[in-house]
Amino acid sequence: xxxxxxxxxxxxxxxxxxxxxxxxxxxxxxxxxxxxxxxxxxxxxxxxxxxxxxxxxxxxxxxxxxxxxxxxxxxxxxxxxxxxxxxxxxxxxxxxxxxxxxxxxxxxxxxx
Amino acid sequence: xxxxxxxxxxxxxxxxxxxxxxxxxxxxxxxxxxxxxxxxxxxxxxxxxxxxxxxxxxxxxxxxxxxxxxxxxxxxxxxxxxxxxxxxxxxxxxxxxxxxxxxxxxxxxxxx
Numbered sequence: 001x002x003x004x005x006x007x008x009x010x011x012x013x014x015x016x017x018x019x020x021x022x023x024x025x026x027x028x029x030x031x032x033x034x035x036x037x038x039x040x041x042x043x044x045x046x047x048x049x050x051x052x053x054x055x056x057x058x059x060x061x062x063x064x065x066x067x068x069x070x071x072x073x074x075x076x077x078x079x080x081x082x083x084x085x086x087x088x089x090x091x092x093x094x095x096x097x098x099x100x101x102x103x104x105x106x107x108x109x110x111x112x
Numbered sequence: 113x114x115x116x117x118x119x120x121x122x123x124x125x126x127x128x129x130x131x132x133x134x135x136x137x138x139x140x141x142x143x144x145x146x147x148x149x150x151x152x153x154x155x156x157x158x159x160x161x162x163x164x165x166x167x168x169x170x171x172x173x174x175x176x177x178x179x180x181x182x183x184x185x186x187x188x189x190x191x192x193x194x195x196x197x198x199x200x201x202x203x204x205x206x207x208x209x210x211x212x213x214x215x216x217x218x219x220x221x222x223x224x
Contacts, residue, residue, distance in 0.1 A: 004154075033211060042200065042216035043155070058211060090154050099143050099204050101212060103154030 001026050004104035006091050012110045013081040021076040021107050023091030030096035032074040036060065036087040037106075043090065049074055050096060081111045114139045114205055118215035126223050131188040133218045135201030144184040145212070146175050147200040155200055159186070193222050 007022045025032065033048035035058075045058030049068040063085060065077040074093075078085060088108050092101040117136050125131055135144070143162055147155035159170050161177035161184060168175055172189045188195055198217040205213050 035214075040216060043202075043214040045211050045213075048211050092154075099145060099212060100157055100160055103147075103156070105154050106152075 003027065004091055004093055004102050006089075006104035006107050008107060009105070010108050012112065013078070014112055015081060015083060017081050019078055019081065021078075021089055021091075021109070023074045023076065023104060024072050025074075025091075025093040025102070026072065027093065027102070028071060029093035029102075030071065031101075032068065032091065032093045033058070033101070034064070034066065034074070034076045035090045035092065036085075037090060038087050046076065046089075078109075083111045085109065086111045114141075114203075114213050116201055116203065116213055116215035118199075118201055118218050120218060121216070122219040122221070124221045124223060125191055127191060127193060129191050131191055131195070131220060132185065133187075133199060133220075134183060134185045135215050136183040137203070138182070140181045141184075141203035142181070143203055144175070144177050145202045146173075146184070146186050147202060147214075149198045149200065149217070151197065158199075188220075191220075191222050193224055196220060196222050 004025045030051045034046040035043040044060050046064050047066040049055045052071050055066050088106050090106050091104040094101040145160050146158045149155040159175040164181050166177040174187045176185045198219050200217045201215045202212045
């Protein structure tokens with residue numbers, strides 16, 4: 001099993017550009033989520049999904065869009081990048097009956 | 113919303129020393145999770161606690177679920193250089209299949 005994979009590893013965007021951060025898992029986990037990590041702020045939840053076709057907002061959803069068309073994939077879209085979205089982004093997944101989330105390696109995004 | 117407060121924020125210790133850190137909340141948690149994040153990597157689950165008073169070990173790591181259900185503790189014995197990283201506590205916001213809330217982390221540095 002590859003576990004949770006994220007692409008790209010690094011990305012630089014200009015303000016106003018859009019892009020999609022990819023996340024995939026091969027563990028047949030129902031639950032998937034996106035976090036951002038900023039210095040001194042810990043991990044903050046952006047969006048999450050409890051299953052295909054179902055998504056919900058987390059603590060900091062503004063400026064981000066998600067969809068969950070399959071169990072395996074949970075892409076995160078930045079609609080119009082802003083410097084405040086410079087961060088490290090982590091995707092995580094778990095079984096629906098478990099709180100034990102598995103994290104991907106992260107995407108480091110810089111918006112100039 | 114529910115918040116988790118971790119202390120200390122950072123610590124520098126000598127190799128071989130024991131380490132203690134804690135996580136507190138004003139709300140009751142039914143599950144406590146401890147994660148470790150190595151530099152440049154995603155968080156990895158160390159220990160999960162499900163019952164008040166529970167004491168669980170994973171090698172040199174020991175975690176406890178506080179009796180009040182509002183706190184948890186992580187101890188590392190005989191620290192080694194590879195213990196360096198950020199340690200996060202986390203818990204579900206409510207019972208059932210819900211997102212995790214994370215503390216801001218304790219950054220551990222080990223001096224050889």
